[in-house]
Amino acid sequence: MQIRCPSCNTKTTWQENPFRPFCSERCKLVDLGKWAAEEYRIESSTQDEDQESNSQVIHDPQKEGEER
Numbered sequence: 001m002q003i004r005c006p007s008c009n010t011k012t013t014w015q016e017n018p019f020r021p022f023c024s025e026r027c028k029l030v031d032l033g034k035w036a037a038e039e040y041r042i043e044s045s046t047q048d049e050d051q052e053s054n055s056q057v058i059h060d061p062q063k064e065g066e067e068r
Protein backbone atom coordinates (compact mmCIF):
# COMPACT_ATOMS: atom_id res chain seq x y z
CA MET A 1 0.00 0.00 0.00
CA GLN A 2 1.37 3.37 -1.01
CA ILE A 3 0.59 6.63 0.72
CA ARG A 4 1.68 10.21 0.36
CA CYS A 5 3.62 11.92 3.10
CA PRO A 6 1.38 14.72 4.44
CA SER A 7 4.45 16.84 5.14
CA CYS A 8 6.41 16.74 1.85
CA ASN A 9 3.92 14.87 -0.39
CA THR A 10 6.45 12.20 -1.26
CA LYS A 11 5.15 8.73 -2.05
CA THR A 12 5.99 6.21 0.63
CA THR A 13 4.79 2.86 1.84
CA TRP A 14 2.50 2.25 4.77
CA GLN A 15 3.92 -1.15 5.66
CA GLU A 16 7.22 -1.34 7.49
CA ASN A 17 7.30 2.42 7.87
CA PRO A 18 7.92 3.43 11.47
CA PHE A 19 7.30 7.09 10.60
CA ARG A 20 3.94 6.61 8.87
CA PRO A 21 2.02 8.43 7.72
CA PHE A 22 5.22 10.37 7.05
CA CYS A 23 8.01 9.26 4.73
CA SER A 24 10.81 9.81 7.18
CA GLU A 25 11.63 10.75 10.72
CA ARG A 26 12.47 14.25 9.55
CA CYS A 27 9.00 14.85 8.12
CA LYS A 28 7.44 13.50 11.29
CA LEU A 29 9.46 15.86 13.44
CA VAL A 30 8.73 18.78 11.12
CA ASP A 31 5.00 18.17 11.41
CA LEU A 32 5.17 17.81 15.18
CA GLY A 33 7.29 20.96 15.31
CA LYS A 34 4.63 22.87 13.38
CA TRP A 35 1.99 21.90 15.89
CA ALA A 36 4.20 22.76 18.83
CA ALA A 37 5.25 26.09 17.33
CA GLU A 38 1.67 27.00 16.48
CA GLU A 39 0.42 26.22 19.96
CA TYR A 40 3.22 28.22 21.52
CA ARG A 41 2.59 31.15 19.17
CA ILE A 42 -1.15 31.23 19.91
CA GLU A 43 -0.60 31.02 23.67
CA SER A 44 2.06 33.73 23.79
CA SER A 45 0.19 36.09 21.44
CA THR A 46 -2.99 35.73 23.47
CA GLN A 47 -1.14 36.62 26.64
CA ASP A 48 0.52 39.60 24.97
CA GLU A 49 -2.80 40.86 23.63
CA ASP A 50 -4.40 40.63 27.04
CA GLN A 51 -1.59 42.56 28.68
CA GLU A 52 -1.50 45.18 25.91
CA SER A 53 -5.26 45.75 25.88
CA ASN A 54 -5.33 46.06 29.65
CA SER A 55 -2.53 48.62 29.71
CA GLN A 56 -4.11 50.52 26.80
CA VAL A 57 -7.37 50.85 28.69
CA ILE A 58 -5.53 52.12 31.74
CA HIS A 59 -3.28 54.50 29.82
CA ASP A 60 -5.99 55.89 27.53
CA PRO A 61 -7.64 58.67 29.54
CA GLN A 62 -10.32 60.75 27.83
CA LYS A 63 -8.60 63.95 29.00
CA GLU A 64 -5.99 63.53 26.25
CA GLY A 65 -8.69 63.59 23.57
CA GLU A 66 -10.39 66.62 25.11
CA GLU A 67 -7.16 68.63 25.25
CA ARG A 68 -6.58 67.99 21.54
Ligand SMILES: [Zn+2]
Pocket residue numbers: 005006007008009010022023024027
Ligand atom coordinates in the same frame (compact mmCIF):
# COMPACT_ATOMS: atom_id res chain seq x y z
ZN1 LIG B 1 7.97 13.43 3.81
